[in-house]
Amino acid sequence: MSDEPRPDRILLLTGHLARPRLEKTLAExxxxxxxxxxxxxxxxxxxxxxxxxxxxxxxxxxVKPPEGTTRIxxxxxxxxxxxxxxxxxGVPVERGPDEIVDLPAFFGRGARxxxxxxxxxxxxxxxxxxxxxxVAGVVAKAKGLVAAGADVVDLGCLPDTPFPxxxxxxxxxxxxxxxxxxxxxxxxxxxTGARAGCDFLLSLNEDTLDHARDxxxxxxxxxxxxxxxxxxVRAAERMEAWGLPYMADPILDPIHFGFTASIVRYHEFRRRxxxxxxxxxxxNLTELxxxxxxxxxxxxxxxxxxxxxxxxxxxxxxxxxxRTIEEHDAxxxxxxxxxxxxxxxxxxxxxxxxxxxxxxxxxxxxxxxANAAAVRDxxxxxxxxxxxxxVYNRDVHVVAREALDAFPHLGVxxxxxxxxxxxxxxxxxxxxxxxxxxxAQDEPIDWGAAWDRKEEDLTRLKAAGHTLATRKKRSEPGxxxxxxxxxxxx
Numbered sequence: 344m345s346d347e348p349r350p351d352r353i354l355l356l357t358g359h360l361a362r363p364r365l366e367k368t369l370a371e372x373x374x375x376x377x378x379x380x381x382x383x384x385x386x387x388x389x390x391x392x393x394x395x396x397x398x399x400x401x402x403x404x405x406v407k408p409p410e411g412t413t414r415i416x417x418x419x420x421x422x423x424x425x426x427x428x429x430x431x432x433g434v435p436v437e438r439g440p441d442e443i444v445d446l447p448a449f450f451g452r453g454a455r456x457x458x459x460x461x462x463x464x465x466x467x468x469x470x471x472x473x474x475x476x477x478v479a480g481v482v483a484k485a486k487g488l489v490a491a492g493a494d495v496v497d498l499g500c501l502p503d504t505p506f507p508x509x510x511x512x513x514x515x516x517x518x519x520x521x522x523x524x525x526x527x528x529x530x531x532x533x534x535t536g537a538r539a540g541c542d543f544l545l546s547l548n549e550d551t552l553d554h555a556r557d558x559x560x561x562x563x564x565x566x567x568x569x570x571x572x573x574x575x576v577r578a579a580e581r582m583e584a585w586g587l588p589y590m591a592d593p594i595l596d597p598i599h600f601g602f603t604a605s606i607v608r609y610h611e612f613r614r615r616x617x618x619x620x621x622x623x624x625x626x627n628l629t630e631l632x633x634x635x636x637x638x639x640x641x642x643x644x645x646x647x648x649x650x651x652x653x654x655x656x657x658x659x660x661x662x663x664x665x666r667t668i669e670e671h672d673a674x675x676x677x678x679x680x681x682x683x684x685x686x687x688x689x690x691x692x693x694x695x696x697x698x699x700x701x702x703x704x705x706x707x708x709x710x711x712x713a714n715a716a717a718v719r720d721x722x723x724x725x726x727x728x729x730x731x732x733x734v735y736n737r738d739v740h741v742v743a744r745e746a747l748d749a750f751p752h753l754g755v756x757x758x759x760x761x762x763x764x765x766x767x768x769x770x771x772x773x774x775x776x777x778x779x780x781x782x783a784q785d786e787p788i789d790w791g792a793a794w795d796r797k798e799e800d801l802t803r804l805k806a807a808g809h810t811l812a813t814r815k816k817r818s819e820p821g822x823x824x825x826x827x828x829x830x831x832x833x
Contacts, residue, residue: 350374351382354408355416355439358394360714362386364443364706372447382450385409395420399428408432420783441783442705448690457680457691464647464675467524467543467656468493468668469626474506481512485521488659492672495543497656498536500527510539517541524563526656530554545656546592549578555587563590563622570601572608579619590654592622595643597631606646613650623647626658629667636663637670637695637792641688644674648682666793670695673792697793703779704728715740723753723765725772727782732772734765746773 357365366386374381389397389405395418402423408415412434417423419441428436440449468488473481485496496516500506509525509532516523517540524543525536530551533544537558544560548567555562564582567574575591582589593608609623625643629636647655659667673694681688693700706714708730715735718724726733731744734753743749746769755762768784775782781789789796 351413352409352411353382353384353414353416354406354412355384355386356389356394356397356402356406356421357386357418358391358397359388360392360717361394361418361443362388363713364710365446368443368446372450375450385412394418395422397421397423399423402428403431406432408434442781444702444705459676459680459692461683462672462675462679463653464644464671464679465494465654466492466668466671466675467495467497467545467622467654469497469499469526469656469658471499471658471660472501473498473512474501474504474509478508478511478515482515482519485516486519488668489521491668493657493668495522495524497524497526497543497545498541500525500529500532502528506532509535513539513541525560534558536560543590547578549574549581552578552581555582555589556585561588561590563592565592565594569594570604570608572611575612576615579616583619588620590620590622591616592624592656595624595627597627602628609646609650609652613652620654621650621652622654622656623652624656624658625667625671626656626660629664630658630661633663635698636667637697640667640670641674641677641695644671644678645688648678669792693789694791697791699779700781700789703775703781705781705783708733711735712740725765725768725782725784727772727776732769732776734769744773744776746770 369384387406391397415436416439419439425436470484488496513523513536523541524545525533525541526545527533537560541560545563546565547562548565550567564578579591593612596602596605628639657668657671677688677691680691706726706728708728711726711733718737721736723734723736731742734741734749741749741752772782775788
């Protein structure tokens with residue numbers, strides 16, 4: 344008898360239109376799984392045209408797994424209770440990727456999503472105008488920052504601006520269970536915040552360091568003079584001699600005002616103080632560079648990951664930085680997972696690829712042509728591939744690079760609701776084509792960390808959208824019978 348383990352026998356469920364592409368892709372994978380392991384595969388057409396329309400009930404009634412099946416994989420857009428199906432079939436039922444083009448990566452990662460639940464980076468989010476807000480306003484803004492991913496709310500004090508309610512703000516935030524730092528160049532304000540119970544002080548240097556012995560708040564140390572790394576090292580060494588906790592921030596400078604030299608300072612401080620806790624303030628780059636912040640954030644946090652900098656101070660003031668906290672949160676999770684895997688930060692999801700996707704096309708022109716040839720109804724399908732936006736049904740197949748170029752060929756001039764729907768979808772498809780974003784009909788474009796993703800209940804079918812609602816209206820008495828592109832009759 345052979346001692347070799349039996350290969351996985353995986354049954355993949357699909358619909359009529361997707362089956363040829365699914366089988367072709369699986370043949371190209373060749374039954375190769377993670378680490379070189381092999382698996383055997385079989386495809387089951389569950390009797391619907393569109394795989395996403397298969398329901399839990401349809402799967403129960405129509406699927407008879409071959410003997411020896413070890414796993415069942417349903418399409419990513421299938422809405423079903425996988426635990427219930429697993430119990431029904433007696434083997435694990437898993438949700439695969441939304442698109443067939445992503446199957447090689449799905450199997451290559453061991454049929455698992457990357458674990459982005461962990462990180463080791465603390466985000467300080469600054470309220471830069473705290474003195475101008477009342478206590479309730481500070482608390483409200485702080486809650487929004489925490490919801491976005493902040494771990495510590497930093498109360499920014501303004502030069503020559505009274506902050507008489509600073510202590511009240513600290514106490515109110517602590518009462519809400521929010522960690523607080525006070526950020527000021529005025530020593531008196533720092534001490535006021537510390538006595539009110541704040542957790543961190545930004546910032547002290549070797550000239551003001553003695554006050555750190557009088558309060559429990561953890562100080563962030565900075566150079567006594569701009570660029571003076573030696574003074575920062577001396578301050579850190581004094582804190583260690585006292586046995587007190589601290590963080591050190593060599594200060595990140597803006598581009599053209601010492602940026603490269605400041606990166607060198609972070610590296611040199613880490614070389615000289617390998618065990619020190621460090622903080623990097625990223626706002627001097629995100630706020631003072633007119634560029635999309637997702638890439639800037641990923642690069643800076645990549646430096647932080649390499650140098651074991653476990654704290655960042657984030658500023659979110661300029662309109663173009665409105666999502667930097669969410670971006671820092673996404674980046675810290677991706678980088679932790681990649682570092683844990685000993686891998687490049689690639690293939691861990693597109694939360695930071697907000698404008699362009701690494702794999703923008705879910706199909707090919709040839710694949711779309713095959714899909715179009717198999718359609719037998721009048722309902723329009725829209726796909727985006729490398730040669731443009733494809734719109735097709737049983738009678739029409741239009742390829743356009745601009746939404747308006749497709750409209751004259753669709754014959755919906757007298758159908759306002761249908762025209763509106765197609766207009767909205769085609770505009771979205773054109774945007775995806777021009778930017779190189781993944782497009783899926785009736786789904787929003789995924790802008791990564793740049794937008795709030797709606798959480799979906801993957802155990803339930805989505806509510807009827809524009810197409811189905813229009814079809815239902817057309818099926819009312821006196822209307823032309825509609826053609827259902829979904830489930831075939833049993």
